[in-house]
Amino acid sequence: MNTYIESARRTISTEQRAIGELLNRLDEHFTKACEAMSACKGRVIVTGMGKSGHIANKIAATLASTGTPAFFVHPGEASHGDLGMITKDDVVLAISNSGNTSEIVTILPLIKRMGTPLISMTGNPNSIMAQQSDIRLDISIDTEACPLGLAPTTSTTVSLVMGDALAVALLEAKGFSEEDFAFSHPGGALGKKLLLKVSDLMHTGERIPKVSQNTLLTDGLLEITRKGFGLTAVLSPDNTLAGLFTDGDLRRAFENKVDITTTEIGALMTTNCKTISPDALAAEGLNLMEVNKITGLLVVNDARELVGVLHMHDLLRAGVI
DSSP: HHHHHHHHHHHHHHHHHHHHHHHOOOOOHHHHHHHEEEEOOOEEEEEOTTHHHHHHHHHHHHHHHHHEEEEEOOHHHHTGGGGGOOOSSSSEEEEEESSOOOHHHHHHHHHHTOOOOEEEESSOOOOOHHOSSSSEEEESSSSOOTSSSSSSSHHHHHHHHHHHHHHHHHHHTTTHHHHHHHOOOTTSHHHHHOBBBBBHOOOGGGGGEEEETTOHHHHHHHHHHHHSSSSSEEEEEESSSEEEHHHHHHHHHHHHTTTTTOOOGGGTOOOOOOEOOOOHHHHHHEEEEEEEESSSEEEEEETTTTEEEEEEEHHHHHHHO
């Protein structure tokens, strides 16, 4: 077991050192790469072979999800028709530790002929790819974590980190927001938290539990039971929200031996109840419920008119929680 741990520590230390050395290589070439990708009128085409191809695929996905349109092109397939995916309006980001990967070198003349800007990410400054590129990002390493020096380990890690550095630098330069990110991830939990509004989930019309201030507690209880939210809104004569009455308030009324057949609900309602705007994010509603330890919210507009009701179960069903 100690041998396994020692090996793991050696691997992590080797890759950690290599990542640290990247800091000293962030120069004008990195700035030019960001500027070229930011100014790109088409797409950033990321390409790589073998393990570098897997890294290239991931970098393309990261760029695309953070505001820089990008996709992966397999260099081998590019020689058999997929080169048609690349246009002069694109920018090509080619990844190869050796810089002499034959599948990439084969398509370089065609990329240059189209006038498509080429950014190389290589560990060999004297390689064909580095010499032919318009911008070169140095991802050289001293040694692979693999003791045989054969399996791409440190080199792929450094490539991935450089790709992340590009994506984040572009993200920040563009002012890419959480909402922008959510639009790229509408099916995920983050998208639901950032895109869904209260108005998308709230109950409206006849589903809203509501009574007037002079409603007797017995009738208020019927309204709470009928609508099934454990609460009812209490409205003023001008139809604006006056307060809230919950099944918890009803229990306390019983405990205090209040006569529910003669007492009006307005006498026991909560006037400073928590409300939310229909334009608020559903995630804000969730936070309000959690902080105040409640399970429902009345939804009101700017004029304090009741427009809906939101329950914790609605948030659960929508996947906001």
